[in-house]
Amino acid sequence: MEKLISWEEFEQVDLRVGTILEVSDFPKARRPAYQLLVDFGEEIGTRKSSAQITAHYSKEELIGKQVVAVLNFPKKQIANFMSECLVTGFEDENGDIILTSVERKVPNGAKLK
Numbered sequence: 360m361e362k363l364i365s366w367e368e369f370e371q372v373d374l375r376v377g378t379i380l381e382v383s384d385f386p387k388a389r390r391p392a393y394q395l396l397v398d399f400g401e402e403i404g405t406r407k408s409s410a411q412i413t414a415h416y417s418k419e420e421l422i423g424k425q426v427v428a429v430l431n432f433p434k435k436q437i438a439n440f441m442s443e444c445l446v447t448g449f450e451d452e453n454g455d456i457i458l459t460s461v462e463r464k465v466p467n468g469a470k471l472k
Contacts, residue, residue, distance in 0.1 A: 373431035374447070374471035375399055376461055377406070382418040385409060387438035393418065394440055397428060400468030406430065406443040414455035427459040427471065 381396035391413040398405050408428065412421075429445040436442075448456040 371431075372429060374427055375403065375430050376425050376427055376465050376469045376471075377403075377444075377467050379421045379424050379426060380405065382421045384418075385438070385440065387440070389438075392437075393421070395421070395446060397426065397444065397446070398467050399428075399430065399444075400466060403430065403468050407441065408444050408446045409437045409440055409442045410446045410448075410456070410458075412446075412448065412456050412458060414453070415451075415457060424458070425461050425464060425467075427461070 377397040377399040379395055380398050383394040385392040385394045388409060388411075390411050392409050392411045393413060393416075395408045395410055396405055397408060406428070427447050429447065432445050434441050434443050447459040449459065451457055
């Protein structure tokens, strides 16, 4: 069993929904990845993220997709790119990532409750 956390600890993770605006190839990444620009609404703005999601997603199909991301991790340098948030997902049976998304459209920046 995983370590149990309190509700207060869970609330510290800032999980928000955002819409992918731009997707670029990331040839300098060690594993195949895209560079994403995600819109988290007026209050937060846009954030950049690197995501190893090339196995299941084309650049074209990602544009306009709403995803769930962690916003309160420190920025992380990945090759020549500074990732500003962590786009979340689950591994499939091959270890490839399936993005965490929402069933219906919600406002960008909405916080997971």
